[in-house]
Amino acid sequence: MPSSGNLFSGLPDGRLPDETFETLADGPGLRIELIVSTGQTTPEGEWLDQEQSEWVVLLRGSARLLIEGEETERSLKPGDWLMLPAHCRHRVTWTSEDEPAVWLAVHFSRP
Amino acid sequence: MPSSGNLFSGLPDGRLPDETFETLADGPGLRIELIVSTGQTTPEGEWLDQEQSEWVVLLRGSARLLIEGEETERSLKPGDWLMLPAHCRHRVTWTSEDEPAVWLAVHFSRP
Numbered sequence: 001m002p003s004s005g006n007l008f009s010g011l012p013d014g015r016l017p018d019e020t021f022e023t024l025a026d027g028p029g030l031r032i033e034l035i036v037s038t039g040q041t042t043p044e045g046e047w048l049d050q051e052q053s054e055w056v057v058l059l060r061g062s063a064r065l066l067i068e069g070e071e072t073e074r075s076l077k078p079g080d081w082l083m084l085p086a087h088c089r090h091r092v093t094w095t096s097e098d099e100p101a102v103w104l105a106v107h108f109s110r111p
Numbered sequence: 112m113p114s115s116g117n118l119f120s121g122l123p124d125g126r127l128p129d130e131t132f133e134t135l136a137d138g139p140g141l142r143i144e145l146i147v148s149t150g151q152t153t154p155e156g157e158w159l160d161q162e163q164s165e166w167v168v169l170l171r172g173s174a175r176l177l178i179e180g181e182e183t184e185r186s187l188k189p190g191d192w193l194m195l196p197a198h199c200r201h202r203v204t205w206t207s208e209d210e211p212a213v214w215l216a217v218h219f220s221r222p
Contacts, residue, residue, distance in 0.1 A: 002178060002199055007168060008190040025166045025194045027221035030141060032166055055136045055143055057118060057215070059170065059190075067113060079119035079170075083136045088113055104168070106217055110138035 007034055011100050015039050029109035039097035047089040052107045057081035061101035064094040118145055122211050126150050140220035150208035158200040163218045168192035172212035175205040
Protein backbone atom coordinates (compact mmCIF):
# COMPACT_ATOMS: atom_id res chain seq x y z
CA MET A 1 0.00 0.00 0.00
CA PRO A 2 1.52 3.32 -1.00
CA SER A 3 2.25 5.75 1.79
CA SER A 4 0.37 9.02 1.64
CA GLY A 5 -0.38 12.20 3.52
CA ASN A 6 -1.28 15.85 3.18
CA LEU A 7 1.34 18.59 3.22
CA PHE A 8 -0.96 21.06 4.90
CA SER A 9 -2.50 18.92 7.62
CA GLY A 10 -1.17 19.68 11.05
CA LEU A 11 0.18 23.13 10.24
CA PRO A 12 0.78 25.15 13.39
CA ASP A 13 -1.64 27.85 14.44
CA GLY A 14 1.04 30.30 15.48
CA ARG A 15 4.79 30.61 15.86
CA LEU A 16 6.68 27.48 16.85
CA PRO A 17 9.98 27.66 18.73
CA ASP A 18 11.80 26.01 15.80
CA GLU A 19 11.37 25.14 12.17
CA THR A 20 9.99 21.66 11.64
CA PHE A 21 11.45 19.14 9.18
CA GLU A 22 9.79 15.96 8.00
CA THR A 23 11.19 13.45 5.51
CA LEU A 24 8.35 12.32 3.26
CA ALA A 25 10.27 9.96 0.99
CA ASP A 26 13.81 9.03 0.22
CA GLY A 27 15.93 6.99 -2.11
CA PRO A 28 19.59 6.64 -3.00
CA GLY A 29 21.03 10.15 -2.85
CA LEU A 30 17.55 11.65 -2.59
CA ARG A 31 15.38 13.06 0.17
CA ILE A 32 12.02 14.78 -0.13
CA GLU A 33 11.44 17.02 2.84
CA LEU A 34 8.64 19.18 4.19
CA ILE A 35 9.86 22.26 6.06
CA VAL A 36 7.60 24.58 8.04
CA SER A 37 8.93 27.96 9.15
CA THR A 38 7.07 30.39 11.39
CA GLY A 39 9.31 33.43 11.44
CA GLN A 40 12.64 31.60 11.66
CA THR A 41 15.55 32.71 9.51
CA THR A 42 19.15 31.70 8.93
CA PRO A 43 21.15 33.14 11.83
CA GLU A 44 22.77 36.51 11.09
CA GLY A 45 26.16 36.13 9.40
CA GLU A 46 25.64 32.46 8.50
CA TRP A 47 25.11 30.88 5.11
CA LEU A 48 23.49 27.60 4.18
CA ASP A 49 26.09 25.66 2.21
CA GLN A 50 24.94 22.16 1.27
CA GLU A 51 26.70 19.10 -0.09
CA GLN A 52 23.65 18.19 -2.12
CA SER A 53 21.70 20.07 -4.74
CA GLU A 54 18.32 21.31 -3.56
CA TRP A 55 15.21 21.98 -5.57
CA VAL A 56 12.88 23.89 -3.29
CA VAL A 57 9.43 25.40 -3.65
CA LEU A 58 7.46 27.63 -1.29
CA LEU A 59 3.87 26.37 -1.15
CA ARG A 60 2.24 28.53 1.52
CA GLY A 61 3.10 31.75 3.30
CA SER A 62 5.88 34.01 2.15
CA ALA A 63 9.63 34.27 2.58
CA ARG A 64 12.73 36.12 1.51
CA LEU A 65 15.96 34.49 0.49
CA LEU A 66 19.38 35.89 -0.35
CA ILE A 67 21.78 34.07 -2.64
CA GLU A 68 25.46 34.84 -2.19
CA GLY A 69 26.62 37.22 -4.89
CA GLU A 70 23.17 38.61 -5.59
CA GLU A 71 22.52 42.22 -4.60
CA THR A 72 18.95 41.87 -3.49
CA GLU A 73 16.90 39.31 -1.68
CA ARG A 74 14.35 37.30 -3.59
CA SER A 75 10.79 37.62 -2.31
CA LEU A 76 9.02 34.29 -2.55
CA LYS A 77 5.30 33.69 -2.83
CA PRO A 78 3.45 30.37 -3.10
CA GLY A 79 4.56 28.39 -6.15
CA ASP A 80 7.96 30.07 -6.43
CA TRP A 81 10.70 27.48 -6.84
CA LEU A 82 14.47 27.61 -7.00
CA MET A 83 17.07 25.11 -8.11
CA LEU A 84 20.03 25.58 -5.78
CA PRO A 85 23.11 23.68 -6.94
CA ALA A 86 25.30 22.07 -4.27
CA HIS A 87 27.35 24.70 -2.43
CA CYS A 88 25.28 27.58 -3.75
CA ARG A 89 25.41 29.59 -0.54
CA HIS A 90 22.14 31.16 0.51
CA ARG A 91 20.31 32.43 3.56
CA VAL A 92 16.68 32.71 4.46
CA THR A 93 16.30 36.30 5.61
CA TRP A 94 12.60 36.36 6.49
CA THR A 95 9.67 33.97 6.80
CA SER A 96 6.05 34.80 7.49
CA GLU A 97 4.90 34.14 11.00
CA ASP A 98 1.17 34.79 10.76
CA GLU A 99 0.86 32.23 7.98
CA PRO A 100 3.42 29.40 8.23
CA ALA A 101 5.89 29.26 5.36
CA VAL A 102 5.58 25.74 3.94
CA TRP A 103 8.52 24.55 1.84
CA LEU A 104 8.93 21.37 -0.10
CA ALA A 105 12.57 20.50 -0.72
CA VAL A 106 14.08 17.79 -2.87
CA HIS A 107 17.69 17.19 -1.86
CA PHE A 108 19.70 15.15 -4.32
CA SER A 109 23.22 14.35 -5.39
CA ARG A 110 24.43 15.03 -8.85
CA PRO A 111 27.89 14.85 -10.30
CA MET B 112 22.65 31.90 -11.08
CA PRO B 113 20.07 29.39 -9.84
CA SER B 114 17.17 28.66 -12.15
CA SER B 115 13.77 29.57 -10.80
CA GLY B 116 10.10 29.86 -11.70
CA ASN B 117 6.59 29.69 -10.36
CA LEU B 118 4.51 26.52 -10.52
CA PHE B 119 1.27 28.40 -10.96
CA SER B 120 2.23 30.99 -13.55
CA GLY B 121 0.87 30.27 -16.96
CA LEU B 122 -1.89 27.93 -15.86
CA PRO B 123 -4.54 27.51 -18.54
CA ASP B 124 -7.84 29.30 -18.30
CA GLY B 125 -9.91 26.37 -19.47
CA ARG B 126 -9.55 22.85 -20.76
CA LEU B 127 -6.51 22.08 -22.88
CA PRO B 128 -6.53 19.31 -25.50
CA ASP B 129 -3.82 17.41 -23.59
CA GLU B 130 -2.11 17.28 -20.25
CA THR B 131 1.05 19.36 -20.11
CA PHE B 132 4.36 18.10 -18.73
CA GLU B 133 7.36 20.25 -17.84
CA THR B 134 10.66 19.03 -16.41
CA LEU B 135 11.78 21.53 -13.77
CA ALA B 136 15.00 19.86 -12.66
CA ASP B 137 16.78 16.58 -13.09
CA GLY B 138 19.76 14.62 -11.90
CA PRO B 139 21.02 11.05 -12.12
CA GLY B 140 17.95 8.82 -11.91
CA LEU B 141 15.79 11.78 -10.89
CA ARG B 142 13.28 14.04 -12.61
CA ILE B 143 11.09 16.72 -11.05
CA GLU B 144 8.08 17.33 -13.22
CA LEU B 145 5.11 19.69 -13.27
CA ILE B 146 1.96 18.15 -14.72
CA VAL B 147 -1.22 20.10 -15.46
CA SER B 148 -4.43 18.20 -16.16
CA THR B 149 -7.70 19.80 -17.23
CA GLY B 150 -10.13 16.93 -17.25
CA GLN B 151 -7.83 14.30 -18.74
CA THR B 152 -7.71 10.81 -17.26
CA THR B 153 -5.92 7.54 -17.90
CA PRO B 154 -7.67 5.90 -20.86
CA GLU B 155 -10.31 3.33 -19.88
CA GLY B 156 -8.82 -0.11 -19.29
CA GLU B 157 -5.22 1.14 -19.09
CA TRP B 158 -2.91 1.31 -16.09
CA LEU B 159 0.09 3.51 -15.48
CA ASP B 160 2.97 1.14 -14.73
CA GLN B 161 6.28 2.93 -14.28
CA GLU B 162 9.89 1.77 -14.13
CA GLN B 163 10.70 4.47 -11.59
CA SER B 164 9.24 5.26 -8.20
CA GLU B 165 7.09 8.38 -8.14
CA TRP B 166 6.40 10.71 -5.27
CA VAL B 167 3.53 12.90 -6.38
CA VAL B 168 1.51 15.69 -4.79
CA LEU B 169 -1.60 17.47 -6.00
CA LEU B 170 -1.16 21.21 -5.45
CA ARG B 171 -4.25 22.76 -7.05
CA GLY B 172 -7.59 21.50 -8.29
CA SER B 173 -8.87 18.05 -7.48
CA ALA B 174 -8.48 14.54 -8.83
CA ARG B 175 -9.34 10.90 -8.26
CA LEU B 176 -6.88 8.06 -8.52
CA LEU B 177 -7.31 4.31 -8.36
CA ILE B 178 -4.51 2.02 -7.23
CA GLU B 179 -4.62 -1.55 -8.47
CA GLY B 180 -5.92 -3.83 -5.75
CA GLU B 181 -7.74 -1.09 -3.86
CA GLU B 182 -11.51 -1.20 -3.86
CA THR B 183 -12.20 2.49 -4.02
CA GLU B 184 -10.67 5.47 -5.71
CA ARG B 185 -8.74 7.98 -3.66
CA SER B 186 -10.08 11.54 -3.83
CA LEU B 187 -7.25 14.02 -3.84
CA LYS B 188 -7.33 17.63 -2.70
CA PRO B 189 -4.50 20.17 -2.65
CA GLY B 190 -1.59 18.99 -0.51
CA ASP B 191 -2.43 15.29 -0.80
CA TRP B 192 0.66 13.28 -1.69
CA LEU B 193 1.33 9.65 -2.54
CA MET B 194 4.49 7.61 -2.72
CA LEU B 195 4.01 5.19 -5.60
CA PRO B 196 6.71 2.53 -5.74
CA ALA B 197 7.94 1.44 -9.17
CA HIS B 198 5.37 -0.77 -10.93
CA CYS B 199 2.60 0.17 -8.51
CA ARG B 200 -0.13 0.19 -11.14
CA HIS B 201 -2.55 3.09 -10.92
CA ARG B 202 -4.92 5.12 -13.00
CA VAL B 203 -6.13 8.68 -12.82
CA THR B 204 -9.90 8.36 -13.04
CA TRP B 205 -10.92 12.02 -12.86
CA THR B 206 -9.32 15.47 -12.86
CA SER B 207 -11.02 18.81 -12.37
CA GLU B 208 -11.56 20.80 -15.51
CA ASP B 209 -12.83 24.10 -14.14
CA GLU B 210 -9.73 24.48 -11.99
CA PRO B 211 -6.63 22.85 -13.50
CA ALA B 212 -5.22 19.94 -11.50
CA VAL B 213 -1.59 20.84 -10.81
CA TRP B 214 0.66 17.92 -9.90
CA LEU B 215 4.27 17.95 -8.85
CA ALA B 216 5.96 14.60 -9.45
CA VAL B 217 9.40 13.43 -8.39
CA HIS B 218 10.41 10.39 -10.44
CA PHE B 219 13.37 8.49 -9.10
CA SER B 220 15.10 5.14 -9.21
CA ARG B 221 15.62 3.07 -6.15
CA PRO B 222 16.85 -0.44 -5.78
